[in-house]
Amino acid sequence: DAGVIQSPRHEVTEMGQEVTLRCKPISGHNSLFWYRQTMMRGLELLIYFNNNVPIDDSGMPEDRFSAKMPNASFSTLKIQPSEPRDSAVYFCASTLGRTGELFFGEGSRLTVL
Amino acid sequence: DAKTTQPPSMDCAEGRAANLPCNHSTISGNEYVYWYRQIHSQGPQYIIHGLKNNETNEMASLIITEDRKSSTLILPHATLRDTAVYYCIVRVVVQGAQKLVFGQGTRLTINP
Secondary structure (H helix, E strand, C coil), X not given: CCCCEEECCEEEEXXXXXXXXXXXXXXXXXXXXXXXXXXXXXXXXXXXXXXXXXXXXCCCCCCCEEEEEEECCEEEEEECCCCHHHCXXXXXXXXXXXCCCCEECCCEEEEEC | CCCCECCCEEEEECCCCEEEEXXXXXXXXXXXXXXXXXXXXXXXXXXXXXXXCCEECCCCEEXXXXXXXXXXXXXXXXXXHHCEEEEEEECEEECCEEECCCCCCEXXXXXC
């Protein structure tokens, strides 16, 4: 299996621009998680989906952030407009059922200038 | 959500056993303890999990106290490649889906 695939791996953008991060979970997995990691705050859970339905988005920092999962094989995390404080590594992870064994992608490193 | 407390950093000599403690005194009876590690800037990697019995796999052993208020992850023969940040997590199930919240973890350094 190819594992969790995230794109882009690196993105540099200017403040105010829209950013879209993409994630393809492992085939057959039914739960998907978006995390953000910074030096100051560590790994933060932003939102997670179960069977394509958002379960808990309480970790989404503000209305500028939105996430969708239109089908079982694709999810997006969008930031509009982006700000410098959004600079971080964004990880996507997936799992099947309640095993708790999350498989993480390699992350998308976002830099907002 | 049950919170965990871990020492911020630890050192261990190569070849020795690395014992990483975790306190989760507010854990509920049906909540599992999970351990992950993150090597440099890679995504976290699952290591092991348990409920109340001790567990062992090819990577590590997990010892959970009888009252379940704390646990210890043991890497029996640490190598330089085990240098990483280790996270202890209490898994919560919400609306049939699980939620794993990472804390600050323990930065383990294996010294030659």
